[in-house]
Amino acid sequence: MDLPAARLAKQGIRAVAARAGVSTASVSRALNNPDAVSPSLRARIAQAIEAVGYIPHAPARILSSRRSRTLGAIVPTIDNTMFARGIASLQKYLSSVGYMLFLTTSGYDLDVELQQARNLIGRGVDGLVLRGDCHHEGLRKLLADNAVPFINVGIYQPDRPYPCVGTNNEAAAHRAATHVIELGHRRIGIVSALQRNNDRASARVAGFRRALTEAGLALPSQWHVEVPYTLDDAREAARYLLSLEDRPTAVVCGNDVIAYGVLLEAERSGFSVPRDLSVVGFDDLDWSRHLRPSLTTIHVPTGETWQRAGEYLVRSLAGEHTIMHHEVDYSLVVRESTAPPSNP
Amino acid sequence: MDLPAARLAKQGIRAVAARAGVSTASVSRALNNPDAVSPSLRARIAQAIEAVGYIPHAPARILSSRRSRTLGAIVPTIDNTMFARGIASLQKYLSSVGYMLFLTTSGYDLDVELQQARNLIGRGVDGLVLRGDCHHEGLRKLLADNAVPFINVGIYQPDRPYPCVGTNNEAAAHRAATHVIELGHRRIGIVSALQRNNDRASARVAGFRRALTEAGLALPSQWHVEVPYTLDDAREAARYLLSLEDRPTAVVCGNDVIAYGVLLEAERSGFSVPRDLSVVGFDDLDWSRHLRPSLTTIHVPTGETWQRAGEYLVRSLAGEHTIMHHEVDYSLVVRESTAPPSNP
DNA sequence: GCTTAGAATGTAACCGTTTTCAGAAAGGCG
DNA sequence: CGCCTTTCTGAAAACGGTTACATTCTAAGC
Numbered sequence: 001m002d003l004p005a006a007r008l009a010k011q012g013i014r015a016v017a018a019r020a021g022v023s024t025a026s027v028s029r030a031l032n033n034p035d036a037v038s039p040s041l042r043a044r045i046a047q048a049i050e051a052v053g054y055i056p057h058a059p060a061r062i063l064s065s066r067r068s069r070t071l072g073a074i075v076p077t078i079d080n081t082m083f084a085r086g087i088a089s090l091q092k093y094l095s096s097v098g099y100m101l102f103l104t105t106s107g108y109d110l111d112v113e114l115q116q117a118r119n120l121i122g123r124g125v126d127g128l129v130l131r132g133d134c135h136h137e138g139l140r141k142l143l144a145d146n147a148v149p150f151i152n153v154g155i156y157q158p159d160r161p162y163p164c165v166g167t168n169n170e171a172a173a174h175r176a177a178t179h180v181i182e183l184g185h186r187r188i189g190i191v192s193a194l195q196r197n198n199d200r201a202s203a204r205v206a207g208f209r210r211a212l213t214e215a216g217l218a219l220p221s222q223w224h225v226e227v228p229y230t231l232d233d234a235r236e237a238a239r240y241l242l243s244l245e246d247r248p249t250a251v252v253c254g255n256d257v258i259a260y261g262v263l264l265e266a267e268r269s270g271f272s273v274p275r276d277l278s279v280v281g282f283d284d285l286d287w288s289r290h291l292r293p294s295l296t297t298i299h300v301p302t303g304e305t306w307q308r309a310g311e312y313l314v315r316s317l318a319g320e321h322t323i324m325h326h327e328v329d330y331s332l333v334v335r336e337s338t339a340p341p342s343n344p
Numbered sequence: 345m346d347l348p349a350a351r352l353a354k355q356g357i358r359a360v361a362a363r364a365g366v367s368t369a370s371v372s373r374a375l376n377n378p379d380a381v382s383p384s385l386r387a388r389i390a391q392a393i394e395a396v397g398y399i400p401h402a403p404a405r406i407l408s409s410r411r412s413r414t415l416g417a418i419v420p421t422i423d424n425t426m427f428a429r430g431i432a433s434l435q436k437y438l439s440s441v442g443y444m445l446f447l448t449t450s451g452y453d454l455d456v457e458l459q460q461a462r463n464l465i466g467r468g469v470d471g472l473v474l475r476g477d478c479h480h481e482g483l484r485k486l487l488a489d490n491a492v493p494f495i496n497v498g499i500y501q502p503d504r505p506y507p508c509v510g511t512n513n514e515a516a517a518h519r520a521a522t523h524v525i526e527l528g529h530r531r532i533g534i535v536s537a538l539q540r541n542n543d544r545a546s547a548r549v550a551g552f553r554r555a556l557t558e559a560g561l562a563l564p565s566q567w568h569v570e571v572p573y574t575l576d577d578a579r580e581a582a583r584y585l586l587s588l589e590d591r592p593t594a595v596v597c598g599n600d601v602i603a604y605g606v607l608l609e610a611e612r613s614g615f616s617v618p619r620d621l622s623v624v625g626f627d628d629l630d631w632s633r634h635l636r637p638s639l640t641t642i643h644v645p646t647g648e649t650w651q652r653a654g655e656y657l658v659r660s661l662a663g664e665h666t667i668m669h670h671e672v673d674y675s676l677v678v679r680e681s682t683a684p685p686s687n688p
Numbered sequence: 689g690c691t692t693a694g695a696a697t698g699t700a701a702c703c704g705t706t707t708t709c710a711g712a713a714a715g716g717c718g
Numbered sequence: 719c720g721c722c723t724t725t726c727t728g729a730a731a732a733c734g735g736t737t738a739c740a741t742t743c744t745a746a747g748c
Contacts (some may be wrong), residue, residue, distance in 0.1 A: 055466045060734035122399045223527035336657045367728045404704035
């Protein structure tokens with residue numbers, strides 16, 4: 001009757017402590033640092049936890065310990081295979097090291113991104129994973145003021161004083177364009193993704209342009225079209241390019257979805273790929289090798305990229321010193337959609 | 345020097361209170377219930393917040409108020425267009441009503457799902473969005489014990505005592521199969537997704553089978569193949585079906601990815617769709633109407649479904665009484681991939 | 689047997705909010 | 719002008735953990 005364990009505390013760590021006949025400190029230790037508690041106590045506590053059905057209250061834990069073992073991530077959209085894959089890898093890695101991921105989306109809006117960052121910081125995340133280095137000017141200050149470590153993923157900028165991990169999009173795009181140039185193409189069009197607030201898209205365009213320039217080729221403005229991330233828009237762009245009197249014999253695209261749209265439209269318009277038109281994509285999505293013709297593209301190891309971003313932050317948080325700028329390799333995958341021009 | 349506002353409190357709500365020369369209670373009220381505080385104070389506080397760069401600490405808030413304005417969601421994988429779209433819609437809706445979403449993935453593993461639920465509950469989520477009704481047997485008890493409202497999304501089961509929102513997959517699949525039956529097909533194969541821990545896939549298979557049975561058609565076991573969610577596996581299945589001596593003249597598929605694989609393989613194997621083989625998909629992904637031939641499929645309004653799930657929980661949490669079982673319409677979209685059999 | 693270092697455990701003060709309760713200020717009314 | 723509502727505001731007790739510090743126990747060393 002006077003069993004002290006029965007004294008109040010219907011739930012929480014105190015209930016567990018009461019049931020096991022120990023102090024809350026021991027329960028906490030058994031949970032966070034098992035070696036600091038004797039095996040017998042540990043067992044008794046484990047049993048009490050089981051019996052009570054105790055679930056530690058993360059917010060209280062975060063409040064008290066000032067860290068959450070949670071990372072935040074802000075991506076433009078989750079509705080894009082590349083980001084979805086990246087996030088999936090990141091999440092998988094984080095859960096393997098006992099971290100969680102708090103994901104939000106910005107829709108390519110820098111103000112929204114800033115607000116989300118504020119949200120996540122308020123949430124107590126230990127670090128932040130950001131897409132690219134194109135942010136609201138207030139973001140850096142926000143992160144610095146709150147001492148939140150972060151990393152820009154999906155780009156490679158060794159000259160910047162901020163950590164990043166990703167492929168060198170400019171170089172990769174340059175490689176892609178060089179491929180069609182080496183095949184003998186002289187009239188090369190570009191269908192890029194929207195460059196606004198998207199440094200990845202911009203870097204790719206820059207790479208395409210540099211390759212053309214270096215080869216002494218012109219890029220008439222009408223040969224560069226910018227489109228949203230949809231098949232319809234890509235097709236419309238292709239229709240336009242193919243309707244030009246002086247139409248290009250090759251098109252380099254900002255991503256595989258665009259390239260697929262170009263492929264589809266070329267076919268519908270009676271052009272044969274690669275005979276009448278060479279097409280190069282970027283990203284190497286799952287289905288790109290299945291297309292007919294299969295798509296020549298740049299392979300980017302997205303999963304690895306995002307996982308490395310997680311590794312960087314987790315290691316930093318553990319006090320390890322890690323390399324700040326990590327370049328992830330890309331590779332040109334030559335398939336059926338590119339060939340020398342039929343009448344050079 | 346003796347300015348009371350300058351007394352300690354370098355951060356947090358106390359810093360704001362000190363700076364504005366008010367109590368923390370007033371700051372809290374100004375934030376959570378602005379009408380409860382006089383306009384003049386409100387202004388002074390707002391200014392102090394701005395000046396200090398104050399970001400409310402969500403964990404402390406959750407701890408104190410016992411609610412988080414956060415919902416948890418557990419999906420099998422984010423790396424599937426349908427789920428990505430659904431989550432995107434849900435997230436968009438939630439943020440429009442001031443809620444956040446905590447997303448985790450289970451990889452179709454019921455134990456993992458249970459653990460994630462525990463995680464999320466520990467995190468203090470106000471409600472849980474679950475995919476389907478195929479869960480670990482301990483999950484329901486966990487939810488009940490912790491009084492966490494939840495909803496099963498993507499299925500429709502009016503007979504169950506749990507809330508759900510989604511399309512009736514069985515009926516939709518029945519409709520799809522009926523379509524090819526009405527076209528005159530008698531030999532109909534099924535390439536379904538993996539049914540293990542996936543009631544959506546199972547319901548679709550059930551619908552297909554019922555349609556066949558009702559039409560008095562046989563379904564030899566070799567005409568039903570189950571494959572993972574990849575083009576390669578779908579193609580392998582198609583290759584197998586088309587190699588059978590007594591091959592089907594139509595194939596109904598568990599989803600559009602599978603259907604696309606079947607389309608690709610049929611073409612490579614020298615079969616013409618729909619002349620030699622009719623193909624029906626399920627989901628109506630973005631690119632399905634762009635395929636050549638374009639894909640006959642079942643359109644499912646995923647975004648709407650997930651948003652409604654969010655609405656249900658948000659309303660329930662607000663104390664409103666909402667309908668427990670919500671059916672979301674599907675529709676058969678007939679395109680080029682289906683036609684009457686050439687030699688019936 | 690007596691110290692005493694070291695390990696195991698307990699006590700209680702935080703962490704940053706919300707919220708109850710009570711007091712103060714401001715109107716309204718006889 | 720005093721009294722009673724009504725409206726604002728403040729003081730302080732939670733919320734459920736962690737952890738610095740104090741205390742108790744154990745066993746080794748002499």
